[in-house]
Amino acid sequence: MDAATQLPTVGMIGAGQLARMTHQAAIALGQSLKVLAGDPAESAAVVTPATAYGDYRNVEDLRGFAKGCTVVTFDHEHVPQEALRVLVAEGVEVQPRPEALLYAQDKQAMRTRLTELGLPQPRWAPVDSISDVEAFGLPCVLKAATGGYDGKGVWMIDTPADAEAVLASGIRLIVEERMALQRELAIQIARSPRGETAVYPVVETVQTGGICTEVIAPAPRLNEATAEQAGHIVETVAAELGVCGMLAVELFQTSKGLFVNELAMRAHNSGHWTIEGARTSQFEQHLRAVLDYPLGSTETAAPYTVMANVLGGPPGGPRLDERLQHLLAEDPGAHVHLYGKAVRPGRKIGHVTVCGDDPDVLRRRALRAAKWLQEGE
């Protein structure tokens, strides 16, 4: 609690673009987000004065960071369980709690728990050796149990040799069936410690090379039964896993219904559209949830909203500032979000959002805008 403003202090471990956009939301709520960064060049570190430096794996650093925070939360899921459990034992308010966060950190734990809950998911198995993979059947997908993101830690396996190569890394793996997808969807919910929930509309996500490049909100041509199934899944996961804050559930839509792909217990790329497209952005909602504030309205602010990610383009070409001006001139209604990162090929350096009536028109606008920012053409 800040003495002068009588308002709480939220600490966020991690200082990437999620923390950066959370800082924007925190400002509106009268706060200044406190972030734990590893490097002064990180996205959030360059825009918030309450930046502490340290190692998110080190209990001493975390303990120092937590001092004075009303609640500590995350912009990534890489903080070790042991460290979080020490903080909680010492009385630090950590949200989501480590017992819940575990399921966003460990895919094997997540799959096991979802099996117990009877929620639909791809057929899967733990993997100890090549024989487990062969017994499961090829083709399949191998996933690192921990530490994967943005397509990293996911391998498409067609032959035993493919599997051997991944197994050679020595990391803990699970194997999943490769499903025939109609498309990918995602749904977000906020849940507060008192158990209040607020569900956002189901969105369609488009992946390119394992990275989410586009989100259409709400998902076009979604039938009511599927929307209800998605709502049931996200409500069940949030309540049964004891989630606090934002939860995103990535879903496969198939001819046999929905299947859970991944979970994230934080603001998520599939929810960036909410900054302009919903009454309450996922970033403000996460703050409200972890503070046990009443949650905000998840109503849409436009019939459709489309978000496209901006990836770093190839070296050379016009400077980012020139590319930005080109985009602003071409599409005066586009909402640009840049993350203040140095441009590297394939790195997420920002996103663009457009709101309107026709999802197909919006997709064209958003993709064109992202391409301009990427390549300047």
Next chain:
Amino acid sequence: MDAATQLPTVGMIGAGQLARMTHQAAIALGQSLKVLAGDPAESAAVVTPATAYGDYRNVEDLRGFAKGCTVVTFDHEHVPQEALRVLVAEGVEVQPRPEALLYAQDKQAMRTRLTELGLPQPRWAPVDSISDVEAFGLPCVLKAATGGYDGKGVWMIDTPADAEAVLASGIRLIVEERMALQRELAIQIARSPRGETAVYPVVETVQTGGICTEVIAPAPRLNEATAEQAGHIVETVAAELGVCGMLAVELFQTSKGLFVNELAMRAHNSGHWTIEGARTSQFEQHLRAVLDYPLGSTETAAPYTVMANVLGGPPGGPRLDERLQHLLAEDPGAHVHLYGKAVRPGRKIGHVTVCGDDPDVLRRRALRAAKWLQEGE
């Protein structure tokens, strides 16, 4: 220009709530606003890491601050002309230029210039002595030529004794007729150095005790001729005075048409509604204009948007955090903006915005929300 991000650095002199909200907009554009603050507790100083401290009246402090800034702009109009002219002479890019800013700093200069331009304004005269006031005729309004804001520097004069009391202060004054108002309106325009302009819809402003307490956007029941007159006035002022950045023109609506009340060459309280209610917020638009970026769309994002200011309430009562939670529970669709200021009676400490279809319903919601934040009931 920041070497790592290839993006510009904007310096803002002043660190109040306007700079605070500009920082939120700067983050989206990939920047971190640099502010010149007088005190570490100021609204923007507590949320932006690029805070410099100094006296905005001191050329040395301004010179140091301007170093490394692509452009220097303002969150208030109190920087002395002499200081700004020194900076410009030394090659600093200052926007708006001091020659334009003068008309927002000096009401006598503004009235003289608007008379030359033939724009409608209240009958007025410069004042040197009580005889000037008596010759002008009572009742009237006395205004400080410089330094007034939020009703400060404005005196309603009914008797010669009232006038004598104001004249005794020794400050430079002008006298204006007291007009019979139907209501007050405001209109904003952005103008860039290359002369591109973007005009926002006319809004209705409601004043209480000289302070703007409520803004309804667009102004309900405005006939087309009046909207066109407002557009003509703001376009003329922007072009003829050479404005760069945001310009707000406050207007009196009377049975004889519109009359110019005040000018502001910066983001303005009458434009806070644009954060949620327009495609481009006034804060982003100001940044785009002073950087000579292409301007953003001024289309509305909802049929109506209403903003109510939150003033500090009387001492005692629930803490701000409790009052905030009460409001968030009562109106989950309200957008809250708190300025991170210590609460003092009558001080602007935040605002609340609501978007929807019916301006009367929105006004009730916004005023109730502001009252809850003020008093906790």
